[in-house]
Amino acid sequence: MRAKPLRFAASVVPGVVALSLLSASLHAQRPEGEISPPAEESAGQAQPVIDEVKLIAQRAAMASLTGENPFILRESSWSGMIDPGKARLIQLQLFKRNEYHFWMAVPDRDAGVNVHIYDGNGEIVEGENIRYDVGNVAGLIVRPSESGVYYLRISLQTTVATPQEWSVIYAYR
Amino acid sequence: MVMNKTLLFSICLVGTVHISLSQGTPEKIDLKDPNIQFVDGSVIPIPLEIFTSLDKLGSQDWAKQVASYEITLDTNRSRTAMLFGLTISEGFIAVQAEDKEAVRRIGREVLRLSTSLGVAGSVESHANSIVHAAGKSQWSVVRTELDKTRQTVLNKMAELRDDELVDLVSLGGWLGGTRALASVLKENYSVEGSDLLNQPDLVKQLKDDFNAISERARRGEVFARISKTLEHLESLMRTDANGAISEGKVIEIALSTKQLVEAIYES
Numbered sequence: 001m002r003a004k005p006l007r008f009a010a011s012v013v014p015g016v017v018a019l020s021l022l023s024a025s026l027h028a029q030r031p032e033g034e035i036s037p038p039a040e041e042s043a044g045q046a047q048p049v050i051d052e053v054k055l056i057a058q059r060a061a062m063a064s065l066t067g068e069n070p071f072i073l074r075e076s077s078w079s080g081m082i083d084p085g086k087a088r089l090i091q092l093q094l095f096k097r098n099e100y101h102f103w104m105a106v107p108d109r110d111a112g113v114n115v116h117i118y119d120g121n122g123e124i125v126e127g128e129n130i131r132y133d134v135g136n137v138a139g140l141i142v143r144p145s146e147s148g149v150y151y152l153r154i155s156l157q158t159t160v161a162t163p164q165e166w167s168v169i170y171a172y173r
Numbered sequence: 174m175v176m177n178k179t180l181l182f183s184i185c186l187v188g189t190v191h192i193s194l195s196q197g198t199p200e201k202i203d204l205k206d207p208n209i210q211f212v213d214g215s216v217i218p219i220p221l222e223i224f225t226s227l228d229k230l231g232s233q234d235w236a237k238q239v240a241s242y243e244i245t246l247d248t249n250r251s252r253t254a255m256l257f258g259l260t261i262s263e264g265f266i267a268v269q270a271e272d273k274e275a276v277r278r279i280g281r282e283v284l285r286l287s288t289s290l291g292v293a294g295s296v297e298s299h300a301n302s303i304v305h306a307a308g309k310s311q312w313s314v315v316r317t318e319l320d321k322t323r324q325t326v327l328n329k330m331a332e333l334r335d336d337e338l339v340d341l342v343s344l345g346g347w348l349g350g351t352r353a354l355a356s357v358l359k360e361n362y363s364v365e366g367s368d369l370l371n372q373p374d375l376v377k378q379l380k381d382d383f384n385a386i387s388e389r390a391r392r393g394e395v396f397a398r399i400s401k402t403l404e405h406l407e408s409l410m411r412t413d414a415n416g417a418i419s420e421g422k423v424i425e426i427a428l429s430t431k432q433l434v435e436a437i438y439e440s
Contacts, residue, residue, distance in 0.1 A: 075324035076216040097226040122202040149374040
């Protein structure tokens with residue numbers, strides 16, 4: 001089994017995601033980077049807020065969620081903070097014959113982000129990198145050759161100096 | 174957070190490229206590298222993700238997998254959380270079978286279970302949408318609302334700091350979907366399809382999460398059985414050198430998951 005000595009504590013976003021862009025991305029506000037809630041937050045006190053970064057990713061996803069053979073967006077997502085020049089790995093279970101579309105977004109339009117996927121042995125998997133007219137969003141389409149565990153690698157280029165809040169959403173078909 | 178002007182701009186696709194290895198993107202990563210920063214938090218695949226793949230091998234008899242378990246609630250919230258996850262997975266199976274009556278019944282059960290868990294207020298609109306859309310055979314809407322219902326409950330549990338229940342809802346959902354998948358594969362075995370049960374890392378993660386739950390939240394005989402069954406499934410749900418899971422193992426997975434699901438409903 002792989003070691004996880006430096007687990008980065010980003011929560012699975014408690015996001016109430018709407019499929020359409022007209023719907024807001026809401027989540028319970030929880031400071032990133034903490035597995036446990038801070039002491040001042042207590043049960044039932046979390047306030048729903050718009051998850052703006054997730055909304056950016058959803059806007060990029062919209063075109064792929066309609067049409068003859070649309071991707072089906074999952075309600076689950078991931079989020080966290082990332083420093084320029086750094087990367088994070090997200091472990092996933094994917095299934096053969098499906099196509100998966102991932103989107104990563106950060107808020108700063110000057111930022112550049114990359115998304116790649118690796119198999120259970122750490123080898124990069126062929127996919128289609130999707131580029132948009134803004135650098136702070138990137139997509140990846142992958143068709144796994146076998147069912148099993150995969151690792152999505154997200155990274156932030158050094159085109160910005162400050163750490164960025166990030167969000168990753170995905171869809172399948 | 175102030176609304177960012179970024180959101181006002183449209184985002185247009187400008188191109189696709191096959192694996193453009195951007196600056197600093199490695200072709201291989203050492204997963205045991207202690208400097209790798211993994212994102213904590215798992216997303217469990219919903220049954221439809223798996224069913225979608227299986228249906229590409231040919232149409233399956235999902236109607237046969239639609240179960241009608243009677244749910245008797247008690248004060249054990251852990252069991253209720255498992256039942257909630259199981260019921261959502263039954264909803265996904267009923268959608269796949271396009272069984273209107275089953276989906277409507279499940280929509281009502283979802284509301285009853287969420288009431289017992291104290292999160293009905295967040296779920297009610299989704300449960301009503303499930304029932305309404307099923308009546309009109311709007312299966313894509315039902316599918317979306319089921320996933321929203323599931324995620325809404327997980328979010329609410331997380332807000333309430335009920336992380337143990339979050340894990341149990343996820344486990345119940347996975348178990349119900351795996352029960353149906355293994356049953357379909359048992360009835361119509363194919364080497365190709367068996368690969369969908371190759372989930373050793375996912376089972377290990379579910380098992381570890383379950384074993385990390387406090388003893389208090391795992392009280393009752395059925396919870397000891399869950400632990401043992403997950404241990405057993407971890408050894409079964411792994412492809413061999415040919416990339417397949419044998420028919421014998423598929424039968425065993427189908428039996429183990431069916432018995433565990435029944436034990437949870439009947440406990």
